[in-house]
Amino acid sequence: MANGFDARLQTQFINTLWWHNNPYLLYKMVKLKINMNYEEAYNKALKVKWKVEPCFSGEECWCRLIVPDEPINYGPDNLEEVYIVSSASINRKMAEYIVNIHNQFINNEK
Numbered sequence: 001m002a003n004g005f006d007a008r009l010q011t012q013f014i015n016t017l018w019w020h021n022n023p024y025l026l027y028k029m030v031k032l033k034i035n036m037n038y039e040e041a042y043n044k045a046l047k048v049k050w051k052v053e054p055c056f057s058g059e060e061c062w063c064r065l066i067v068p069d070e071p072i073n074y075g076p077d078n079l080e081e082v083y084i085v086s087s088a089s090i091n092r093k094m095a096e097y098i099v100n101i102h103n104q105f106i107n108n109e110k
């Protein structure tokens with residue numbers, strides 16, 4: 001019986017240790033705190049430079065994406081990404097025009 005009790009305590013102890021030393025759980029906990037939500041991510045996007053990128057069809061496609069210079073991710077798993085303008089919305093000329101104006105504005109703010 002004493003052995004059974006010890007074993008249970010030991011299991012509890014190991015579980016506690018596992019929980020506190022588990023790098024994956026710690027990583028998840030830290031990440032949940034750091035991750036931005038939708039609003040924070042899009043507010044941040046207004047303050048950074050943008051760039052024009054080809055869509056997934058490549059350079060030959062008429063459309064262009066507008067994305068933040070550095071990707072901005074958000075959401076519980078940080079898998080959502082900010083797109084200023086997604087595919088099939090504007091052509092290259094318009095995209096470059098908007099990005100130039102935005103980036104000049106950002107430069108003037110600094």
Ligand SMILES: [Zn+2]
Pocket residue numbers: 055056057058061062063064087088
């Ligand atoms: Zn396209």
